[in-house]
Amino acid sequence: MHELEQEKRIYERSDHNISRDNISPNALKVLYRLKNAGFAAYLVGGGVRDLLLEQLPKDFDIATSATPDEVRELFRNCRLIGRRFRLAHVHFGAEIIEVATFRGQHSGDQGDEGQIVDGMIVRDNVYGSLEEDAWRRDFSINSLYYNINNFSVEDHVGGMDDLRNRKLRILGDAEQRYREDPVRMLRAVRFAAKLGFDIEQKTEEPIFELGALLEGVPPARLFEEVLKLFLAGNSVKTLELLRHYHLLPYIFPQTEVSLKEDETGKNLEFIIRALSNTDERVKEGKPVTPAFIFAVFLWDSVRALKAKYLERGISDSQTLTAAADAVMAGQNRRVSIPRRFHIPMRDIWNLQDRFIKRAPKRSYRLLKHPRFRAGYDFLLLRADVGDVEAELAQWWVDFYEADEEGKAEIINKLSVGRRKQRRRPRQLEP
Ligand code: ATP
Ligand code: MG
Numbered sequence: 427m428h429e430l431e432q433e434k435r436i437y438e439r440s441d442h443n444i445s446r447d448n449i450s451p452n453a454l455k456v457l458y459r460l461k462n463a464g465f466a467a468y469l470v471g472g473g474v475r476d477l478l479l480e481q482l483p484k485d486f487d488i489a490t491s492a493t494p495d496e497v498r499e500l501f502r503n504c505r506l507i508g509r510r511f512r513l514a515h516v517h518f519g520a521e522i523i524e525v526a527t528f529r530g531q532h533s534g535d536q537g538d539e540g541q542i543v544d545g546m547i548v549r550d551n552v553y554g555s556l557e558e559d560a561w562r563r564d565f566s567i568n569s570l571y572y573n574i575n576n577f578s579v580e581d582h583v584g585g586m587d588d589l590r591n592r593k594l595r596i597l598g599d600a601e602q603r604y605r606e607d608p609v610r611m612l613r614a615v616r617f618a619a620k621l622g623f624d625i626e627q628k629t630e631e632p633i634f635e636l637g638a639l640l641e642g643v644p645p646a647r648l649f650e651e652v653l654k655l656f657l658a659g660n661s662v663k664t665l666e667l668l669r670h671y672h673l674l675p676y677i678f679p680q681t682e683v684s685l686k687e688d689e690t691g692k693n694l695e696f697i698i699r700a701l702s703n704t705d706e707r708v709k710e711g712k713p714v715t716p717a718f719i720f721a722v723f724l725w726d727s728v729r730a731l732k733a734k735y736l737e738r739g740i741s742d743s744q745t746l747t748a749a750a751d752a753v754m755a756g757q758n759r760r761v762s763i764p765r766r767f768h769i770p771m772r773d774i775w776n777l778q779d780r781f782i783k784r785a786p787k788r789s790y791r792l793l794k795h796p797r798f799r800a801g802y803d804f805l806l807l808r809a810d811v812g813d814v815e816a817e818l819a820q821w822w823v824d825f826y827e828a829d830e831e832g833k834a835e836i837i838n839k840l841s842v843g844r845r846k847q848r849r850r851p852r853q854l855e856p
Pocket of ligand 1: 473
């Protein structure tokens with residue numbers, strides 16, 4: 427039986443909990459203007475899914491019967507983007523509402539081999555009906571359509587039942603859908619972690635085998651996905667799932683190796699603590715930097731490589747930089763980290779050595795370092811897992827938190843300690 431034969435279901439306004447109060451006013455404006463111009467207009471994707479789950483949507487996507495050119499006619503603040511699939515972006519200050527025309531090209535149709543764009547197999551960009559549009563989406567829960575015309579939710583794929591049963595189900599043949607676009611495997615993990623849903627059996631089975639397909643995805647696209655994976659507030663669960671499905675080797679190959687070689691389990695604990703802190707910060711609405719997360723993931727690899735370089739007799743002052751560069755280059759081959767994050771990452775690693783040498787002037791100077799706080803947080807995490815002496819971390823906590831007078835006192839003690847240490851051997855001399 428062809429899936430398109432699945433019965434369409436309509437959930438009237440009284441049968442669901444989506445209220446216009448929770449939809450961004452700009453998205454509503456776009457929906458109404460499309461409707462008033464005589465086009466079909468629906469909210470779709472994560473916006474509908476999250477509203478049905480009583481969560482706050484990250485963004486609002488719209489699907490319509492209007493073509494991109496027709497959308498542009500209606501909105502002055504509109505830009506058309508995309509190479510093969512043209513999408514309209516309607517700009518309202520910082521908020522962008524994405525408007526996509528209903529698309530056909532159900533997977534595997536008509537023996538069309540398609541073309542590879544950004545690591546995805548894409549077939550001809552044909553416009554289609556809402557029903558066809560519903561089947562080319564990734565997961566059933568991402569394929570629910572909120573109709574601005576009568577405030578009902580249209581479900582062509584059984585997404586509402588899956589939402590109720592907390593199941594993530596891919597549309598169509600799972601393996602084929604992952605081959606078309608391997609990033610769907612990362613999306614499966616992301617949604618399962620974010621929503622706490624189970625991945626349905628047929629949806630999850632091929633993932634264990636197909637991780638290597640991610641090697642065909644451009645590193646820049648993977649970077650965008652990795653940000654979504656680790657900065658959405660569920661990164662601990664995400665890491666667990668990535669490891670479970672053997673996907674980690676394809677996005678953090680060096681981390682995978684260091685975790686395999688990690689006999690004490692300290693590195694895993696370090697990473698999990700860092701991610702758990704990040705999740706808390708995200709939930710409190712505090713800023714988090716990708717550089718910190720990447721620095722955490724790659725720290726053990728940098729250190730191991732540095733040790734190797736030292737063995738080879740490379741001078742101590744250069745080993746860290748050389749190791750950092752080599753490890754970052756390795757990472758960039760899979761997931762390309764934009765250059766603006768390279769310096770912060772290197773600084774965080776460099777500071778770890780500089781924290782060890784406590785000296786009056788140096789310590790004050792480090793406090794003013796632009797990456798002090800990130801390096802300091804990194805140090806405290808290391809201390810938490812016994813990767814660095816607790817006494818050292820505590821010293822920096824005391825110093826950092828003290829007022830000016832307190833700081834002077836701490837520094838003073840330091841030099842008193844030093845003087846004593848220096849004198850002692852002399853006193854022992856006969
Ligand atoms: P969120 O915005 O919360 O991360 P989302 O589901 O809205 O989640 P988007 O990346 O914004 O994800 O995509 C919007 C919608 O477009 C999805 O819900 C899905 O229907 C469709 N979609 C996105 N990426 C794919 C893909 N790789 N394959 C098929 N459909 C996709
Ligand atoms: Mg979205």
